[in-house]
Amino acid sequence: MKDLIRVRSLISADVEMLLNQQVKKEAYSSAVYLSMASWCNRNGFDYSSDYFFKQAEEERQHQLKFYKYILDMGGNAISPEITGIKQEYNSFREVFEEALDQEISVTQSIKNIYARCLKEQDFVTNEFLNWFLKEQREEEYKARRAIELFEVIGEEGTGRWQIDKHVGDIKYNSEA
Amino acid sequence: MVTTLIDPQTNTWADVFATKAGAVYQCDAERCWYVDFAGKVAKFDYRCLLKLKKAVYNVDIEAKLLETTKDPDVEIIFICACDHTYILTLMQIIALKEILEGTFVMLQLNSILQDRIYRVAV
Numbered sequence: 001m002k003d004l005i006r007v008r009s010l011i012s013a014d015v016e017m018l019l020n021q022q023v024k025k026e027a028y029s030s031a032v033y034l035s036m037a038s039w040c041n042r043n044g045f046d047y048s049s050d051y052f053f054k055q056a057e058e059e060r061q062h063q064l065k066f067y068k069y070i071l072d073m074g075g076n077a078i079s080p081e082i083t084g085i086k087q088e089y090n091s092f093r094e095v096f097e098e099a100l101d102q103e104i105s106v107t108q109s110i111k112n113i114y115a116r117c118l119k120e121q122d123f124v125t126n127e128f129l130n131w132f133l134k135e136q137r138e139e140e141y142k143a144r145r146a147i148e149l150f151e152v153i154g155e156e157g158t159g160r161w162q163i164d165k166h167v168g169d170i171k172y173n174s175e176a
Numbered sequence: 177m178v179t180t181l182i183d184p185q186t187n188t189w190a191d192v193f194a195t196k197a198g199a200v201y202q203c204d205a206e207r208c209w210y211v212d213f214a215g216k217v218a219k220f221d222y223r224c225l226l227k228l229k230k231a232v233y234n235v236d237i238e239a240k241l242l243e244t245t246k247d248p249d250v251e252i253i254f255i256c257a258c259d260h261t262y263i264l265t266l267m268q269i270i271a272l273k274e275i276l277e278g279t280f281v282m283l284q285l286n287s288i289l290q291d292r293i294y295r296v297a298v
């Protein structure tokens with residue numbers, strides 16, 4: 001008896017499902033960042049607005065990476081439905097705190113897929129996920145650094161204006 | 177001299193899994209499966225078999241059992257882009273689920289065997 005399922009797809013149905021959920025998560029992230037860009041822009045934080053526009057674009061690229069991988073492996077990539085995007089924030093700081101929460105949840109989700117692939121010995125998908133693990137290092141670093149600016153600069157006086165200016169300069173360049 | 181083994185039975189169906197209620201066969205030549213259930217034999221390709229599995233697994237059997245409405249106890253299993261529709265009672269759903277579960281375990285086992293016998297260097 002031929003192994004017809006393996007012939008059609010490199011990834012298992014379970015991994016395919018998890019990857020599709022990740023497509024949705026990345027799309028959701030992108031939409032959240034877009035909403036943050038709007039809020040920052042409306043409230044006079046132009047550098048932060050630009051920062052979130054860039055983040056939104058990056059998340060969109062992540063979504064497409066997962067999407068194309070699923071298709072390349074013979075799976076069925078599902079275009080996700082995204083709803084429930086928060087449009088208003090209570091404070092400048094809250095925006096960044098939620099951005100970090102969002103990145104943490106993405107990291108955890110990718111770790112979960114990684115664990116599942118290890119269990120199935122799907123090393124091919126693990127190799128694909130390695131890029132994302134490294135990317136999450138950068139994403140979490142940047143989000144954490146932004147919150148750190150609130151601590152070191154302080155929000156009093158022209159603090160928020162200063163913080164906004166520095167958000168534009170946040171970079172992660174680790175050789176490790 | 178290399179001799180090529182030609183399987184004389186390429187067009188035959190291999191038993192995948194069977195219960196008293198029905199059975200699933202695989203046809204290597206057509207790259208498909210035949211599901212013998214509820215009085216008919218239906219042909220499924222890879223995509224449709226996965227859709228059938230999803231549709232059947234998604235029926236909340238427990239909720240249906242607890243339902244006290246007087247609605248008839250039937251479920252329609254309609255699979256998009258497939259030729260087959262099943263109209264099944266709850267008992268039939270349970271039986272079909274059992275067959276599909278067994279089928280996918282056997283297909284997975286086949287995959288492991290193929291790995292061990294033909295694919296993996298040892």
Ligand SMILES: [Fe+2]
Nearest residue numbers: 026059062106
């Ligand atoms: Fe991402």
